[in-house]
Amino acid sequence: MGCGGMLVRRGIVTAVPDSALTSRQPGLPEIRRFKPDVVPGTGYETETPYGFDQADHRTAGLPTLDAVRDAGNRWVFPELIDDADLEPHSVRWLIVPRLLGFGATHGVLFRAHDLQAPSEFVTEAMQD
Numbered sequence: 001m002g003c004g005g006m007l008v009r010r011g012i013v014t015a016v017p018d019s020a021l022t023s024r025q026p027g028l029p030e031i032r033r034f035k036p037d038v039v040p041g042t043g044y045e046t047e048t049p050y051g052f053d054q055a056d057h058r059t060a061g062l063p064t065l066d067a068v069r070d071a072g073n074r075w076v077f078p079e080l081i082d083d084a085d086l087e088p089h090s091v092r093w094l095i096v097p098r099l100l101g102f103g104a105t106h107g108v109l110f111r112a113h114d115l116q117a118p119s120e121f122v123t124e125a126m127q128d
């Protein structure tokens with residue numbers, strides 16, 4: 001299905017080194033540049049129904065939340081307005097994964113073919 005099948009005009013994945021995950025700045029300029037309505041993120045809870053969440057999920061989750069919040073605030077990183085002509089942009093939705101019984105109120109089932117995953121990432125177990 002890919003982006004077009006989900007009524008998404010453009011999907012962007014930013015590669016951020018682990019050392020930069022604690023900062024909101026890598027994602028904030030991208031939000032101002034592309035002006036998305038929706039930003040998918042990772043969870044930032046310590047505990048989940050299946051145990052403790054992975055450190056990289058938590059570490060990426062909070063800066064994503066901060067970047068989404070601050071992208072619409074012209075007083076945060078004002079140099080992006082002056083130097084890069086990146087005006088503030090307010091995201092409509094931040095979507096983070098949750099599980100039923102642990103705060104989830106809505107859900108969408110995705111399978112490998114829905115996302116048109118490259119064949120090297122698809123195993124038989126992921127097929128319908």
